[in-house]
Amino acid sequence: MSAPVLFGQIALVTGATGGIGKAICRALASHGSSIVIHYYSDEEEARSLARELEAEYQGKLGINVLCARADMGDYNEVRKLHAYLVENLGYPTIPINNARTNGGYSGIVSIDQVHMEDFERTWRINCGSAYLLTQLCMPAMESEGWGRIIFISSVAGFTGGVVGPHYASSKSALHGLVHWLAQAYAKKGITVNGVAPALIERTKMLPGSTKVLASKIPLGRLGAPEEVAETVIWMVKTPYVTNKVIGVDGGMFPQ
Template identity: 70%
Template sequence: MANAQASELKGQTALVTGATGGIGRAICHSLASLGCNIIIHYLSSTAEAEQLQADLRNQYGVDAYTLQADLGDYDDVRHLHSYCAASHQPTILINNAGANGGHSGTTSISEVPIEDFEKTWRINCGSAYLLTQLCMPFMEEQGFGRVIFISSVAGFTGGVVGPHYASSKSALHGLIHWLAGAYAKKGITVNGVAPALIEQTKMLPGSNEELAKKIPLGRLGMPEEVANTVKWMVTTPYVTNKVVGVDGGMFPQ
């Protein structure tokens, strides 16, 4: 990471969805360490969002704001963006929020009703699409932007959560490839990170000990390891159109 490139990020505003989970929180700290102001999106964890806001302000001296929205509701997504557009337009968008529709470790497609499939897709892919669509014009005006989608190794392999989750994450990969090609000459890079079995997340389908046996490295990943990959993508303008697995060697890319 070149210092000159990192210094250019100071004062930029980053919107991180699902920011109160382990990965989202680590990403907020990583970007704030670069001098970015942070918009902390959350669904229901008000106390955690306010604590994160205080931590970012105190530790890094950046501005931090909290915004509640249900990403299962497209009107909420529009309201979230409207608030940002009024005072804190992001040039860095981290589409991190995700859901499993209440199903994990699914072994039969019949276990996931179409309603749960559609709700999972809406949160994991549809709202990320809409929020990107709404944020992109300002990035174009600035001639600078970073869009990163937090996917999952399930988007490569099918994973262990279920068909609803895997298909919503793999859909992000196609979206990344299209967006990256369309906006590369406009100063906007678009990438994805595909983690697997990361500690301190809410969707782990089993105990840490049992899950660690599935990983070649023999341990779960840490949120900071995902955040470091995001930081690399944000600070390296020559990297675009990539989906990078952070999975302890589960999937050979």
């Protein structure tokens, strides 16, 4: 039997205890990638996911699973996170930058509603830590001549969204990172892409009731975390796809 397509690769999934993060971990593990489950506060959820992946895929596909905590708003902790996983598992070749926050705000209608300190922390978590992790992971991917970098953005990066200016600007910044990095590293075997979900069920940042939100979507329902994960898998498995930010939004916004 041939080895699974991602056998020998190591995926680092930040913000892995939410609905989208867990779905991405499961999808990557099912294709043979070892998984680093990053979490900030929900250790039990991270350990539970690790046990699930080990039971399902460790013996069958030979994957390894590691849990690692870090505050993505603290760059020193981000550096320690990278050092810890390199020491205990190896160099990640599939960094999935999924950690995100809205800073506790939603439905902002005036720019003076978001304090500067909250704006900056939102940016550090949503964009700065993703930049730093990419910077830390890049040398090993260059050495291997293979890498798949994914940024989990939001349709707010295209449209401004309904959360607030701090969130929208941090997500649109990821799109700029995708475009610069993809062009700089394409000939080195490293692809760089983004996924921009909207209104995904079983996530912590839905801005309203499921029924009301579903009525706004052309498909008439919320998206599933697994549908976001399938988009990630397509990007990871397909070496001819790079420099793209794909909306997964049920047809809400044309691109």
